[in-house]
Amino acid sequence: MDTAAPTSTDYDLIVIGAGPVGENVADYAVGPNLRVAIIEAELVGGECSYWACMPSKALLRSGHAIRAAGRLPGAREAVTGDLDAAAVLARRDAFTSNWDDSGQVEWVAADGIDLIRGFGEIVGDGRVRVGERTLSARAVALATGSVPTLPDIPGLAEARAWGTREATSTEEVPQSLIILGGGVAGTEMAFAFAALGTSVTLLSRGALLGREEPFVGAMLASALAAEGVDVRIGDDPVRVDRGADGNVSVELAGGATVRAAELLVSTGRRPATSGLGLETVGLDDTLTVDDTMLVAGTDWLYAVGDVNGRALLTHQGKYQARAAGQAIAARLAGGQVHDGAWEAHAASADHVAVPRVVFSDPEVAAVGLTEAQAREADLEFRTVEYDMGQVAGAKLHADGYVGRAKLVIDHARGVIVGATFVGQDVADLVHAATIAIVGEVPMDRLWHAVPAYPTISEVWLRLLETYRSEAA
Numbered sequence: 498m499d500t501a502a503p504t505s506t507d508y509d510l511i512v513i514g515a516g517p518v519g520e521n522v523a524d525y526a527v528g529p530n531l532r533v534a535i536i537e538a539e540l541v542g543g544e545c546s547y548w549a550c551m552p553s554k555a556l557l558r559s560g561h562a563i564r565a566a567g568r569l570p571g572a573r574e575a576v577t578g579d580l581d582a583a584a585v586l587a588r589r590d591a592f593t594s595n596w597d598d599s600g601q602v603e604w605v606a607a608d609g610i611d612l613i614r615g616f617g618e619i620v621g622d623g624r625v626r627v628g629e630r631t632l633s634a635r636a637v638a639l640a641t642g643s644v645p646t647l648p649d650i651p652g653l654a655e656a657r658a659w660g661t662r663e664a665t666s667t668e669e670v671p672q673s674l675i676i677l678g679g680g681v682a683g684t685e686m687a688f689a690f691a692a693l694g695t696s697v698t699l700l701s702r703g704a705l706l707g708r709e710e711p712f713v714g715a716m717l718a719s720a721l722a723a724e725g726v727d728v729r730i731g732d733d734p735v736r737v738d739r740g741a742d743g744n745v746s747v748e749l750a751g752g753a754t755v756r757a758a759e760l761l762v763s764t765g766r767r768p769a770t771s772g773l774g775l776e777t778v779g780l781d782d783t784l785t786v787d788d789t790m791l792v793a794g795t796d797w798l799y800a801v802g803d804v805n806g807r808a809l810l811t812h813q814g815k816y817q818a819r820a821a822g823q824a825i826a827a828r829l830a831g832g833q834v835h836d837g838a839w840e841a842h843a844a845s846a847d848h849v850a851v852p853r854v855v856f857s858d859p860e861v862a863a864v865g866l867t868e869a870q871a872r873e874a875d876l877e878f879r880t881v882e883y884d885m886g887q888v889a890g891a892k893l894h895a896d897g898y899v900g901r902a903k904l905v906i907d908h909a910r911g912v913i914v915g916a917t918f919v920g921q922d923v924a925d926l927v928h929a930a931t932i933a934i935v936g937e938v939p940m941d942r943l944w945h946a947v948p949a950y951p952t953i954s955e956v957w958l959r960l961l962e963t964y965r966s967e968a969a
């Protein structure tokens with residue numbers, strides 16, 4: 498398709514999926530000379546706003562605040578009793594706008610984007626069907642997100658298990674909950690429900706958060722155990738049953754059976770490509786994209802956010818959307834596309850600096866490579882680690898502060914390629930590491946970035962001192 502030529506299409510760009518990513522693709526592309534429509538089958542704002550990031554973080558926050566107060570004499574005595582679960586659920590409801598998307602719909606209209614409600618399906622090059630209508634566009638962007646996977650365990654499909662949607666939108670706090678899957682969602686939900694008073698069993702087939710540094714999973718497993726969560730690692734479920742009394746039982750390979758009022762399955766997600774009609778344009782369900790998110794083998798189709806499987810995180814999907822939206826606008830206007838590494842239309846950071854925060858307690862904040870990934874990449878690297886409990890700012894922050902930090906340093910280039918922090922309130926530490934990686938700041942120059950005293954950021958100084966002393 499010659500995208501620079503004037504055409505008589507209904508739109509210049511149709512975006513399928515109005516989650517955070519689709520909204521940003523449309524927002525960055527739309528302009529006085531570019532007609533943009535966005536198609537949404539459910540709520541404008543997507544999974545993140547109503548069933549994922551926002552409600553899950555709202556459910557977690559009050560428990561973290563109570564635990565934080567418990568670590569400070571004076572505050573500890575002032576905060577007594579349990580969480581008010583009804584108030585926590587009500588705050589969660591406020592953050593999801595009670596699952597009402599009118600605020601986001603208003604924003605779409607104010608931005609000059611046409612909203613079309615319904616399920617969008619590709620029916621040919623640049624052609625999209627929604628209900629009875631078939632629309633044409635010079636470019637189409639898929640931003641349909643991802644869907645949960647369900648493991649093939651006998652009885653599971655019939656057991657009316659919760660997915661993360663049911664967990665984050667629950668109107669009642671179950672008395673007991675089994676969580677299957679020790680990844681990001683399972684670990685966060687274990688903290689959230691334990692704080693709300695639920696008796697939680699967490700079943701993980703390997704170490705918790707197994708893709709992160711090994712100390713991450715070990716520290717979270719002991720923190721969860723301290724919260725009363727029964728963490729079982731490596732004892733796989735072999736059968737699931739929902740009994741006549743409404744409770745769920747899960748039989749484990751080791752012979753034990755665990756029972757609870759509800760079962761949450763959080764065993765990962767896959768790109769939402771089913772029913773999109775990709776076969777009508779010669780594609781299958783695995784979409785390969787370049788750094789402007791253009792799908793390989795096409796000059797009109799883009800895949801952005803969770804659907805391309807690059808990084809299933811809102812902030813990274815929105816970053817891709819900013820690149821893609823601007824690249825689409827440039828291509829449609831016949832302008833220059835700046836898609837070289839680190840240029841405006843390329844999501845270069847996807848390859849080297851994806852920040853990941855797990856809102857557990859302690860929090861986990863990581864970016865770039867772990868040591869294992871650096872080894873796989875055949876880098877010549879060194880690592881340094883530091884006990885964050887020894888940092889003055891951390892000691893002041895909470896009595897008995899427990900935390901650990903680690904840097905992975907590309908020794909040949911003298912730059913950081915990975916960083917991991919575990920500890921109370923470390924989420925915001927990771928952005929400094931992201932800047933160091935993206936900016937390829939040499940270790941010798943990083944030495945001059947002085948952290949304020951007494952902040953938790955002083956861990957940076959300790960890590961750099963450790964690096965220098967070990968190098969000497």
Ligand SMILES: Cc1cc2nc3c(=O)[nH]c(=O)nc-3n(C[C@H](O)[C@H](O)[C@H](O)COP(=O)(O)OP(=O)(O)OC[C@H]3O[C@@H](n4cnc5c(N)ncnc54)[C@H](O)[C@@H]3O)c2cc1C
Nearest residue numbers: 514516518538543544549550617641642802803809810811
């Ligand atoms: C429990 C949980 C907690 C999470 N917490 C965080 C977090 O704290 N931070 C973070 O960065 N990430 C978090 N994530 C990940 C985050 O939710 C996703 O990365 C993010 O939602 C992806 O945005 P998206 O726009 O690509 O997809 P989505 O948010 O899934 O939006 C896709 C939209 O497309 C619509 N759609 C799909 N198919 C069609 C179609 N054919 N026609 C029309 N509309 C369609 C859907 O209805 C949906 O509205 C979490 C995920 C889960 C499950």
Ligand SMILES: NC(=O)c1ccc[n+]([C@@H]2O[C@H](COP(=O)([O-])OP(=O)(O)OC[C@H]3O[C@@H](n4cnc5c(N)ncnc54)[C@H](O)[C@@H]3O)[C@@H](O)[C@H]2O)c1
Nearest residue numbers: 648678679680681682683702763764765766809854855856
């Ligand atoms: N704070 C955040 O940014 C945040 C929070 C929640 C979710 N998310 C995103 O949502 C996505 C989905 O979260 P998730 O936790 O479901 O996925 P995940 O990939 O993080 O974890 C899935 C876990 O399930 C396990 N698993 C997979 N198949 C299994 C099986 N058959 N039996 C037992 N265990 C099995 C895996 O080993 C893994 O530990 C993630 O990719 C994550 O990026 C992000």
